[in-house]
Amino acid sequence: MNPWRSISLWMDQLSEPLTPRAALSHDLQADVAIVGAGYTGLWTAYYLKRQAPQLRIVILEAETAGFGASGRNGGWLMGNILGEDRLLADLPSAERHAAYQLLHGIPDEVAEVLDREQIHCDYRKGGVLYCAARYPEQLSSLREHLKHLHEQGLDESDYRWLTPFDLGKQLQIDKALGAIHTPHCATIQPAKLVRGLAKAVAAMGVEIYEQSAVTDWQTGLVRTAQGSVKADWIVPAVEGYAATLPPLGKHQLPVQSLIVATEPLSKEVWAEIGLERGQAFSEFSRQVTYGQRSADNRLVFGARGGYRFGGRLRTDFNLTQDERELRRYLFGELFPQLKDVRLTHAWGGNLGMARRFRPHMLLDQRSGLALSGGYGGEGVGASNLGGRTLADLILGKDSELTNQPWVHRQQPLNHLARWEPEPLRWLGYNAIIKSFVHEDQVLADLTTAPWRRRLAQAVAGALEGFMR
Ligand SMILES: Cc1cc2nc3c(=O)[nH]c(=O)nc-3n(C[C@H](O)[C@H](O)[C@H](O)COP(=O)(O)OP(=O)(O)OC[C@H]3O[C@@H](n4cnc5c(N)ncnc54)[C@H](O)[C@@H]3O)c2cc1C
Secondary structure, eight states: OOGGGGGOHHHHTOOSOOOOOOOOOSOEEEEEEEEOOSHHHHHHHHHHHHHOTTOOEEEEOSSOTTOSGGGTSOOEEESOOTTHHHHHTTSOHHHHHHHHHHHHTHHHHHHHHHHHHTOOSOOBOOOEEEEEOSOHHHHHHHHHHHHHHHHTTOOTTTSEEEOHHHHHTTBOOTTOOEEEEESOEEEOOHHHHHHHHHHHHHHTTOEEEOSOOOOEEETTEEEOSSOEEEEEEEEEOOGGGGGGSTTGGGTEEEEEEEEEEEOOOOHHHHHHHBOTTOOEEEEOSTTOEEEEEOTTSOEEEEEEEEOOGGGOOOOOOOOOHHHHHHHHHHHHHHOGGGTTOOEEEEEEEEEEEETTSSOEEEEETTTTEEEEEOOTTOHHHHHHHHHHHHHHHHTTOOOTGGGSTTEEETOOGGGSOOOOOTTHHHHHHHHHHHHHHHHHHHHHSTTSOHHHHHHHHHHHHHHHHHHO
8 A cells, every 4th residue: 555545534535646757857047946845835835826817836745736735634624823812812803804814815816716726625615613522611611712812802603602502403412512613614534635735736836756865955945865955935834843953843843743543433423422513612611622524524633742752753643452442532521322333543643833822924025034934733724824924025026915914024044033952842842742632631521620720721721822
């Protein structure tokens, strides 16, 4: 079997043979050299080529298109970016409203491209259900979250409260307490999107070289083992693999997220559970869980991140029994009828986390660098925004996209916040993760004394706040 098939359920489901494109075997000159054929690199190439077809654009990919997080993710295409409320908080309300509109429009923008380029990736825009079910504190956190969103100027059409009865019309989970629904999200089959995009940009004339890892980069030049590309612009679009392009790794750490998929479930099971319109769902806690019903009727469910000392990449995603069972436990709490279901796929991937836990889109004219990343596990939609923004920045446009608080214009790479050196990073990251796990365990045990519950919440909340 082609080893790339085992990357994820999604890559396994592709009907194409996954034959790699040719590797770079000579030196060449281009206008734009993009490193990485994931969503960021491909969206950037797409929007550049549409606006400036004369540009010579070359993409260098270490493995094959979709090898990274873009071929492995949970398939939530969100009209949000990580930390948007913090990024937008200080804007005058009219500008903040416009920025939210821009973000909320991401799934529709992607849908338009899918239609135009005939990319079929099981796109369904059913929104997200953020649910409270396992402990009462989730309910108060959800209510506070909704209040906060409404204070930002968002209204019921953006984020709506659902009683357990309302929620039950869309999703039946055990012991439901309440939920928030937002329409600004679609679910997709991630690998079909990234592979479809690669085909689309190749058809537009973008040159993609696969199995061509960039080993060295500097202003105007990237090198692989067998060739090099001289270019006016270099776009490192490697997200969770930033450590492969020093010094980028100082600003974007690799964090791992792990995910499982069940066998296709019967009509009867789905009649009990729901999720008929492609809704994504999450159980609202600091544990970050994410699920969707795939087009072929599996439950796909991911949770929690991990970080390796020194920012080492994880390359082996054969999940251990414990890793699989933890995810089974988490979805089994919501869907007791699935506790013993067969898991056919379990995998994970590296994603990029920026020091301030929010994405950046940066352009430095002097060094010819254009960069988008730090999506922190919310990059499916954000990378589309990133690609559009980088295209405008490179083309020298002054547009709505280039005037957002996440855009750093005419700034060098070291303008971005750096992660602390080791062992501080590892200690900090693990202290946070441990406090989140502890909080979750304490709260999920409904017999725990109130003071212990409050303490666990306070510690996790304080650590989370401190890191930001
Ligand atoms: C398990 C998991 C679940 C996720 N779920 C969601 C979700 O549901 N919704 C959401 O919004 N986000 C999710 N994410 C995050 C999202 O998938 C990523 O943010 C997004 O795919 C990043 O796209 P990218 O193109 O920037 O990076 P990638 O897709 O990682 O692409 C980077 C590419 O660069 C290549 N590369 C690396 N180094 C080099 C080099 N030196 N030379 C050449 N090529 C190189 C890699 O092979 C890779 O193909 C998830 C991530 C993971 C891992």
